[in-house]
């Protein structure tokens with residue numbers, strides 16, 4: 001299986017409705033394609049991890065890359081995996097940052113998320129909350 005994590009620049013005009021629409025598509029399509037993952041949005045950028053069969057991940061990434069709701073996708077991690085970080089979620093997301101961070105940390109603490117993936121998500125979310133610079 002392939003696991004790819006990317007960061008992108010969100011369109012500044014997107015709102016909660018857009019996020020809901022993205023999640024609805026993602027959950028429907030990902031379930032069909034045996035893809036799982038997590039999405040974080042910090043008000044400026046997206047961080048998304050997608051994992052599953054190699055060709056399904058690549059095809060989904062190509063579709064996401066062309067989506068006008070964001071731009072400038074840059075892959076920050078790509079690796080072959082035996083086990084999934086987010087096996088129970090077609091696309092894990094929580095609109096409230098607090099919960100989003102907690103879910104990642106809780107899952108990480110259970111040893112279910114690869115340590116580096118967990119750190120990326122936790123730090124990305126913390127930076128969006130203005131807590132990064134100390």
Ligand SMILES: Cc1cc2nc3c(=O)[nH]c(=O)nc-3n(C[C@H](O)[C@H](O)[C@H](O)COP(=O)(O)O)c2cc1C
Nearest residue numbers: 022025026029030046048060063064067069070091
């Ligand atoms: C940040 C971001 C993440 C997305 N993640 C997914 C995803 O995981 N799976 C997916 O099928 N579509 C995802 N999309 C939506 C796709 O770009 C595309 O709109 C959708 O797959 C079209 O499918 P539909 O016609 O069934 O709605 C994402 C879009 C954005 C902007």
